[in-house]
Structure formats: C-alpha cells, structure tokens
Amino acid sequence: MRLVGPSGEQVGIVPLAKALELAQEYDLDLVEVAANARPPVCKLMDYGKFKYESAMKAREARKNQAHTVIKEMKLRPKIDPHDYDTKKGHVVRFLKQGDKVKITIMFRGREQSRPELGFRLLQRLAEDVQELGFIESNPKQDGRNMIMVLGPHKKKTEAMAEAREAQAARKADAKANPGKSQNAAEEELSEAPAEAPAEAPAEA
Numbered sequence: 001m002r003l004v005g006p007s008g009e010q011v012g013i014v015p016l017a018k019a020l021e022l023a024q025e026y027d028l029d030l031v032e033v034a035a036n037a038r039p040p041v042c043k044l045m046d047y048g049k050f051k052y053e054s055a056m057k058a059r060e061a062r063k064n065q066a067h068t069v070i071k072e073m074k075l076r077p078k079i080d081p082h083d084y085d086t087k088k089g090h091v092v093r094f095l096k097q098g099d100k101v102k103i104t105i106m107f108r109g110r111e112q113s114r115p116e117l118g119f120r121l122l123q124r125l126a127e128d129v130q131e132l133g134f135i136e137s138n139p140k141q142d143g144r145n146m147i148m149v150l151g152p153h154k155k156k157t158e159a160m161a162e163a164r165e166a167q168a169a170r171k172a173d174a175k176a177n178p179g180k181s182q183n184a185a186e187e188e189l190s191e192a193p194a195e196a197p198a199e200a201p202a203e204a
Contacts, residue, residue, distance in 0.1 A: 004033070004043040013039060069099045069156075070149075074106055075125075077117035088128055095132040095152045098159030105146040118146040126150065 003011040003019050006028055014022075023030040023044055031050075034041035071094040073087055094101045103125060105118035122139045129150065136151035152159070 001032075001039050002037065002041045004041065006044045011044075019044075070102055071099050072102045072104065074104045075121060076106055076108075077111050077114065077121060079121070088125060091125065091129055091150065092132060095129060095150065096154070096159065097163075098152050098154050098156035100136065100152065101133070101150045103148045103150065107144050107146070112144060115141060115146060122146065122148045 001014065001016065001019060003014050003022070005011050006026060011022070019030050019042060026044055028044045029047040031043050031045055031047055032040055033043050071090075073091055073094075075084070075087055079087070091101050091103070103122060105121060107115070107118065111117065119139050126133075126135050126148070132154070133150040133152050135148060137147070137149035139146055139148040154162075
C-alpha cells in the first residue's frame with residue numbers, strides 16, 4: 001500500500017505489517033483513504049478526531065445554509081398612510097434578512113375597474129425600498145389581485161452573517177458596559193434580523 005504520514009507526508013509503498021507497526025508506534029489509526037487506487041492509499045491519523053472535525057464542519061455548513069424564503073404582504077389600493085408605513089416596514093425587514101417579498105394588491109368591488117391604483121401603489125413601494133431590493137417580477141393582474149415580487153440586493157447568506165456579527169458585537173458591548181441594564185441589552189439584541197419563520201400574510 002501507499003502510506004501517507006500523519007502530517008500528510010509521503011512515507012512510500014510499504015507492506016501492511018510495516019504500516020500497522022508505524023500506526024502503533026505513532027499511536028494512530030491506519031485508515032484506507034483510496035481503496036480503488038493501485039496500490040491502495042492509507043493514512044496514519046486519529047480517526048476519532050477526524051470524525052469529530054468532519055461532523056463539526058458539516059454542522060457549520062448546515063448552519064450557514066441559506067433557504068430561499070418568499071414572504072407575502074397584502075395591501076389594499078386605498079391603504080391608509082399609517083398602514084402603508086407599517087407594511088413598508090415589514091417589507092424592509094424581510095429584504096434586510098435576504099428574503100424575497102411577494103406584494104399582493106387586493107381589489108374589491110368597484111376597485112377592480114381601477115387597476116392603475118394598484119399599479120401606482122406597487123411602483124411607489126418599489127421606489128421606497130429600492131436601496132434594499134429590486135423588482136424581480138413586474139406587477140401583473142391575477143384575477144382580483146395584482147402581484148409583484150421584490151428580490152433583495154443582499155444574498156441570504158450575507159444577511160445571516162451580518163446578523164450574527166451584529167449580535168456578537170452587541171453581546172460584547174453589553175459585557176464591556178456592565179452598567180447597562182439587562183433590559184436595554186435584550187432590546188438591542190432583539191433588533192438584529194433573524195431567520196424567523198414566515199409570517200402570516202397581513203391584510204390592510
């Protein structure tokens with residue numbers, strides 16, 4: 001077999017008995033890493049440590065994995081200014097978290113004869129959040145509704161990384177300033193965007 005040492009150095013082609021002897025000498029395991037090679041390749045390593053590190057890497061990869069989420073926000077064509085600001089705030093938060101947002105304008109009764117009202121509202125919203133997102137799907141009529149999809153400029157993985165960094169900075173600040181009340185520290189931590197489950201569509 002072709003033997004690789006514990007630091008990755010090439011030991012050379014050695015018989016099985018010699019490889020087992022070296023493994024015992026180094027107090028390591030003899031692990032076959034390329035069974036189909038000719039001759040097979042084996043490596044001296046701490047297999048328990050290798051399995052642990054592999055599990056930790058897989059766990060970290062799952063932690064950083066980004067799942068595409070489409071949030072939904074529903075509005076009425078003649079929405080109240082205060083309600084509009086509230087809905088826009090939700091859209092801003094979703095985009096900052098790296099999520100797409102499906103905006104639905106719901107027409108009722110005579111409103112269906114005024115689709116331009118919904119179109120203007122969607123255009124206004126897109127302009128208000130243009131620093132955070134872009135129109136991924138242009139406004140289109142779907143029965144009694146008009147739909148537009150906004151995509152975030154920031155990728156989900158970037159948003160998650162920034163959220164973790166911000167949270168770590170707030171925790172460090174709380175430790176560095178012990179005079180700060182616990183409630184104030186918790187309020188700051190709660191402001192960081194998190195991977196929250198999709199919210200139920202809100203109606204105006």
